[in-house]
Amino acid sequence: MPTSLVMTVLGADRPGLVKLLSDAIAANGGNWLDSRMARLAGQFAGIVRVECPSSSTKDLIEALQGLATLGLIVQAVPQDGPESPEKRETVTIDVVAHDRPGIVRELAAAISNGGGNVEEFTTGLESAAMAGHPMFRARGVVSIPAGSDPAILTSSIEKLGGDLSVEIL
Structure with a gap:
């Protein structure tokens, strides 16, 4: 085997x-x-x-x-055996916000509080259009319990602040 x-x-x-x-x-x-x-x-x-x-x-x-x-x-x-048998669905997230210390910690907590589990995660800084200051961007795949509403995850992330844009696909 x-x-x-x-x-x-x-x-x-x-x-x-x-x-x-x-x-x-x-x-x-x-x-x-x-x-x-x-x-x-x-x-x-x-x-x-x-x-x-x-x-x-x-x-x-x-x-x-x-x-x-x-x-x-x-x-x-x-690898210790098969993956969890719990049924989960995946969603793709795209988050843009003003960069600040602790934003990854805050985002990770919001994903967890919204019932999500990070499957893939990429972060980086981009230059803001017109202004040129650094903008934080996170993209990733998050699994959520099967049948749950992705809007719960969106709401949890949006509570991080008004400067934040969240798109869940």
């Missing part, structure tokens, strides 16, 4: 890091299933899910940890 591993990857960005990672996975019979990667402030960061034969899980984890000598820190953990 195959084992599914979820890992985080971090290292100073340079060409060839994904090759190092994929070579270690392939050499141990692994199959790359899903990933998200980005360059942030000169660092390469990613999350990856792979599947490998149970018999090679230990060797694969050791090979991944060995990449630290090449400047790539990998932390891998086996």
Whole structure:
């Protein structure tokens, strides 16, 4: 039976890091299933899910940890069984607001208070049209209990302030 591993990857960005990672996975019979990667402030960061034969899980984890000598820190953990059986629906959110300290914390609390669970989340700063000051933008996928009203999530987020725009798709 195959084992599914979820890992985080971090290292100073340079060409060839994904090759190092994929070579270690392939050499141990692994199959790359899903990933998200980005360059942030000169660092390469990613999350990856792979599947490998149970018999090679230990060797694969050791090979991944060995990449630290090449400047790539990998932390891998086996997936513990299937995902929650609770029925959930997903919605896409797009939030724009004036940037301020603590906005991610406030947004995360509003999503949680509105019954949501963050599935994917991307944040960044953009220059405001005409004014040029920094605007915070968050985009993501949020799951909510099946049959619940997405307006509850919208209302929870909108309570963060009048300078905020929320679109839920």
